[in-house]
């Protein structure tokens with residue numbers, strides 16, 4: 001079955017509630033109306049109801065039975081402020097909380113924290129930092145995860161190939177324990193998209209072929225990840241060709257179960273990760289779905305500002321899948 005058809009089947013009937021803080025944006029409204037009409041999830045829009053409804057009317061869209069919550073006129077605002085101050089434990093005063101929670105991303109993230117929503121999709125008009133900072137501060141990393149990281153699901157319809165690339169979006173230069181944690185979270189993300197994970201810890205060296213502190217970091221991360229998750233197939237350090245190509249693997253890493261079969265590629269830093277996924281996207285013809293934030297207690301999706309309505313529709317489905325799978 002085509003990937004998104006299978007994902008839709010998995011979320012249908014689960015009735016996950018997803019918050020959309022950028023409610024006046026036409027791409028968001030169009031996608032939300034379709035998601036609701038298709039019965040895929042229960043959307044909450046954030047904004048001034050009159051303005052949001054007017055924006056929908058202009059586009060001929062129906063927002064019937066879709067809840068719209070206004071941060072400037074919310075009957076549980078005081079409770080939200082109190083909960084935020086408690087969560088920030090000394091890092092925000094009541095006055096600061098009152099001001100921050102009129103920001104739609106902080107407000108939307110707090111709806112998740114209060115248990116009123118299962119996930120959030122934002123970033124069509126906000127930067128990555130402004131979209132994910134509230135999540136880092138409020139939702140926080142889940143037990144066992146050292147950091148929140150950004151994975152891409154790379155899909156190419158012509159040959160049905162599917163891979164996970166991480167971290168391409170959040171941690172600039174993760175240390176070895178963080179890189180190990182990213183590898184384990186990436187395996188979990190892969191599994192939620194029906195990929196049986198074989199995790200390659202990428203470097204410019206294969207199994208000691210080169211010596212450098214960069215290589216040592218990846219080798220150390222591999223050892224930490226193997227110890228922490230012995231049930232997973234994780235190996236490194238591997239060059240991309242040894243990880244991907246069975247012939248090269250048989251020469252460079254003949255003992256490895258992962259080399260030649262890898263489908264989860266963990267990059268040593270954000271430069272290689274970000275460059276790597278864009279090369280696969282632009283030269284390799286892969287669709288890059290993400291960044292899928294992993295390691296958070298609840299899912300938050302950071303859209304690209306260049307996204308279109310179809311992207312929002314699909315990425316909300318991905319967010320609901322993360323909510324269903326608890327990752």
Ligand SMILES: CC(C)(COP(=O)(O)OP(=O)(O)OC[C@H]1O[C@@H](n2cnc3c(N)ncnc32)[C@H](O)[C@@H]1OP(=O)(O)O)[C@@H](O)C(=O)NCCC(=O)NCCS
Nearest residue numbers: 128129132133136137141146147148149168169170171172
């Ligand atoms: C994600 C990012 C925006 C966070 O920036 P920031 O707000 O300046 O981060 P801070 O260091 O002030 O941290 C804010 C909070 O988030 C937490 N945090 C930061 N990075 C985190 C991570 N990767 N995982 C979990 N928590 C994190 C901090 O611990 C801090 O929590 P606290 O306030 O409770 O102590 C920043 O790491 C970044 O810009 N990353 C690169 C993003 C990017 O440009 N990507 C490129 C293309 S998509």
